[in-house]
Amino acid sequence: MKLELSDAVAQLILRINDPLFVRAVLSGQRRSLQPEYVRVDIKPVMIKDELKFQIVGSDGKKDITKNTELDFDFQALFLSGYSNLQVDTTTESYSVRISKKDQAIAGLSKVKLTRELSHNRQKQRMLPESNQIFKALEMSDMLGRIKPTKMDKYKQVDEFLRLMNQLIDGQLSDQKDISIVDLGCGHAYLTFAVQEFLKNKFQKVSILGVDERVDSKEHNEKVAIKLKVQSSFIAAKISETPNQKVDIAIALHACDTATDDAISWAVKNNAKVIMAAPCCMHQLQTQIKDSPEPWALLTKYGLVKERLIDLMTDSLRAQILKLLGYKVDIVEFIGGEHTARNILIRAVKSDLPALEIDKERYIQMLNQWQIKPYLANLLAQELKTTAQI
Ligand SMILES: C[S@@+](CC[C@H](N)C(=O)[O-])C[C@H]1O[C@@H](n2cnc3c(N)ncnc32)[C@H](O)[C@@H]1O
Incomplete structure (x- = not known):
């Protein structure tokens, strides 16, 4: 009217x-x-x-x-x-x-x-709802409010930035330039948010988003033009991503073993910081038929077995990173009500030698459960040279 x-x-x-x-x-x-x-x-x-x-x-x-x-x-x-x-x-x-x-x-x-x-x-957000990137990504409405259907994604991105910021302040704040690679970037909500967030902290932010889907690359390039930012996107398998300098490698919910591909790519490219929030995991689930005693007490319940093996997968990923000289922690990066996939593996390169106790635990675990994590296959050479395993 x-x-x-x-x-x-x-x-x-x-x-x-x-x-x-x-x-x-x-x-x-x-x-x-x-x-x-x-x-x-x-x-x-x-x-x-x-x-x-x-x-x-x-x-x-x-x-x-x-x-x-x-x-x-x-x-x-x-x-x-x-x-x-x-x-x-x-x-x-x-x-x-x-x-x-x-x-x-x-x-x-x-x-x-x-x-x-x-x-x-x-709660003070790392990027306010009204930030232009959320409009360009069609996450917010014309009043600059995040759409209800995109709220979970907004909160995931916000928390991811918060945890990234803690690591930057501790590890990378002396640098003038920073390079980020987002592996399995999808529609690049996180990629653009990271770029926007870091542009006030560093003189130059180089960002590469990798996704095997050609339509993701096309979508993301259109958003980059709308935002007038220089982000690069490639349509490629994570494992086939060309080597390049990377300060922070990120992977948010890259499916199944794509998280392992992302961690492996990051390690091989000497990433200073790795942040990986895993998604669904099937590889160890299929390897474990019988569990060593007394663990059958837990694995006889399908639901508990699945959760236990998911946690084992992430703990082994963390242990492999530790053996390769990274300082690692595993944190819950967002409340379970926003996503069930709410674990984040954070690793910072430290080049500390692998401790004997860490090697022993890792080898024993693999032997007792008769398993071989996918990440261990990808990083076999590195585990041999760096940790003599
Ligand atoms: C669940 S989506 C997450 C997207 C984005 N990181 C986010 O959180 O919004 C997983 C993405 O990883 C991509 N992907 C899965 N496996 C991949 C692989 N091996 N190489 C490259 N991309 C992969 C999929 O195409 C998909 O876009």
């Missing part, structure tokens, strides 16, 4: 002052105007028993939060240059789009929301 801009703003303010007001979002840019932020979020908050408005402005990199009194001048804010204005109450969503000719086009839809007055800030 078209209406005068002043009438549309009056409707928005009416709803902001409604006791059922839940949230408002301002985004986009009107012609010839320069709003202060990329996106503004407004919500009611209760601070020391007093009702206020919390206004969070995001410039696409960081958020600035202000708590204001109820008589705040929303008219000035709404007219300061944003082209999409939306105010939600518990029952209605009222949205206004301001056209290039400064005409207001309003829409009203029914919603069912809860009013939440807690003033605790939401």
